[in-house]
Amino acid sequence: MKWGTGVLAATLLAMGSGCAHQSAGLSAETQTRLTQTQGAYLTGATAGLGRASVLNKTDFIWGLDFSPRQRRVAYTRLGSRSYFLSIWSLESPPRLLADPTINPYEFDVEGVAFSPDGSLVATASRDGAVRVFDAATGEARGVRITEEPLSVVAFHPEGRWLVVGSVKGLITVLAVDGLVHASEERGHEGPVSALAFAPDGTLYSGGWDKHVRAWDARMEAVSSHEARTRFERASGSAVVSGSVNGKAMGSFALDARVPAIVVTSEVATAAGIDVASLKETVDVPGALGTTQARLARGQFLRFKSLVVRDVDVAVCDACVPQGLRGVLGAPFSQRVSVAFDEVHKEVRLTLTSGAPEGSAPVETLVLAARSDFTFPAYVSDVTVDARGQRLGVGLSEQKPERDRAVYERERQGFEEPQGPFNAGAVVDAATGKVLHKWPVHRGVVSTAAISPDGRSLISGGWDKQVHLFTEGESSARGTHSFDWAVRRVRFSPEGRWVGVAAWTPQVASSSGESDPSAVLLDVRYAEGATVVAPGAAAAQ
Structure with a gap:
């Protein structure tokens, strides 16, 4: 599906509630149980991507994340002179809660993450700063300037710690209270492209060094001298x-x-x-x-x-x-x-x-290397399913770095090649084995997100495409086209929606509006989809 400005208003009107309509393939009983059970998520084969709610059609959108509990989504956007953090409540229709300034436009802001209780949002910027905001008001709660430009951020499941990754491979643990330095590890050579915690506290990091590493996060007594x-x-x-x-x-x-x-x-x-x-x-x-x-x-x-x-x-x-x-x-x-x-x-x-x-000695959270998985391609993204058993990994044969040569090829309409490892992949979290792989993108695959149940994957790339896959199927169950590079895709915690962060072409218009760049897509499920409660998820 191509997003055209002519269908935009009709799309929003048809949505009505934006996010409150009944998802395709879900019975009323299933949807009620999903809504009323805290921490529950859907499991079943996906059948496609449905109607969308457009949150932004003006700016370049860089990073995006859903709140684990509250019905909220946040993304980082590049305005005319600054980066902003846009926080939305997924109401009927979605409502903008806050839009605080992050930092000047010279410093890209790719990292954004909600705290486990949904009360805070953290950002990680190329200016080396990790910033924390109130998720309801956008009020600044703290800032820490680190030693290196930052690319990604993630909260530990307990909510007391957050972790940031740098473009030089450093992974740093900070206490949420005061953003005090806790510990660090030089986890990768080159940029850390992703950080994702499993429910048990295992941290998975991905990097341009073509590695995904698993880390035990544990409390240890650390000397302060x-x-x-x-x-x-x-x-x-x-x-x-x-x-x-x-x-x-x-x-x-x-x-x-x-x-x-x-x-x-x-x-x-x-x-x-x-x-x-x-x-x-x-x-x-x-x-x-x-x-x-x-x-x-x-x-x-x-x-x-x-x-x-x-x-x-x-x-x-x-x-x-x-x-x-x-x-x-x-x-x-x-x-x-x-x-x-x-x-x-x-x-x-x-x-x-x-x-x-x-x-x-002070008790603090430290990272200890557990596993190291090597891939024949650059790792652009890593996510974890709700049980911590499967990873969604974005793989790219070309370095996912936007330089002048990339822009020139895009300007000339050059079509990038497909390749066996320009792909989104489902990976076993314990062994690093690739369980499923879909090499359908042309050129850089910039992002991939696994569904909460670990059965489906959505990937996005600089070829302007977003594809939804389900295990056992060789072709995509749903595809959407954007007008420029896709930066991030994420499943919502319960699996009903996918959020997409993309760039939009800059056009001359009185309103400054262009094509959709921050979008919510409805995930359709095949008949028989069921709800997994938190306790049942842990027992599986």
Whole structure:
């Protein structure tokens, strides 16, 4: 089916409720049970894709996710100058709840995920920030700037932790409360393309290194007197990322020649320091000579899990190299030993006195490698079924990277080739064996999502196509065409709908509207589809 502007209004009118109509193939009894049973989902052979609700036909849509409990969907969209997080309630018809700004348009925002209880939405951006929003109001609840550009995000099933993946392969665990760094693993070489938790807490990560890895997520006691962090060379010094008082993040130069720990006034204010009320001063050399800087005593510095307490901080804008937010001078080097790993561009920071007196290792969530599945193609996406037994994997023989050559081929109307691993695949989560594979896309397969019951798969690609498959069938049960590249597809938690995030051509119009880019599709089921309750799902 081709989405034309002429049928758009009629489609929405025919939908009426947007999402409240009876799904094809479901009896009234089945639909009632599905609606009234928390955590239930449909199982059965899919029969096709039905009517749609169009949520956006103006912007490029990048990432999309459904709320596990509340009837909500969220997606990240690129506006004229900023990225936004659009949160919708799936009412009759769908209602926009909030549309907060995320970050400037220069930094792509691909990662979006709801918390298990549906109360929060997290985003992961190429600016290195993970941001958390209230899912009902869009109010910002927290932000943490990490060391590397971010691509994906996922919440742990317990809701206390979230995990982000970077474009350089780093997987980082953060506590939802305060977004405090918990642990990390260098999980992939190159971009982490997907993160998905199974109900038992197993994490599956996919990457452009052609691997899907399974991780045990478990609580362990972790020492807080050392940390490994990335560094760069700038202004003649090594530069590391950290925070002051757990509030003000920034880049700090390591320079033992400076007789103080120095921060800019902007950092001091963000850290909760009332600069105007400071009475003590300290002499700090700078580019323009010695400056009497105001001194704030009894602050603390955080570098991932390492906390350096009871430090005195001088506030001086002229004493900090341009582009940085502070200098870690002699008082820091006297308390923290620094060891550089030039190969991995990391530095190990260790308290010279060991752990502070009376302190104990902190219980936190860590990742331990369990399995490693290798594929003959780039892994663009990974999802998990409701039982944690099957994965939906997007595979692409071409690197899923949009460069100038890709745009030129699209402009010229070049048709990308099919290939045995330009495909969506159903994969056994325990062994990595490909159970079903459908290589029907031309060129990059950018996304694939498995149904809650693990029997069906929907895939999308840069060939502008979305295909729905059911196990045992060689051809698609349903297909929809879009006007530009498809970025993400996701099944709703109960399996009744599929959400599609796509790009839309930019056209000159008074309204700014183009073709559909954020769309909900109705999943049709063959006769005999039934409802699986949460307890029954765990027992299967």
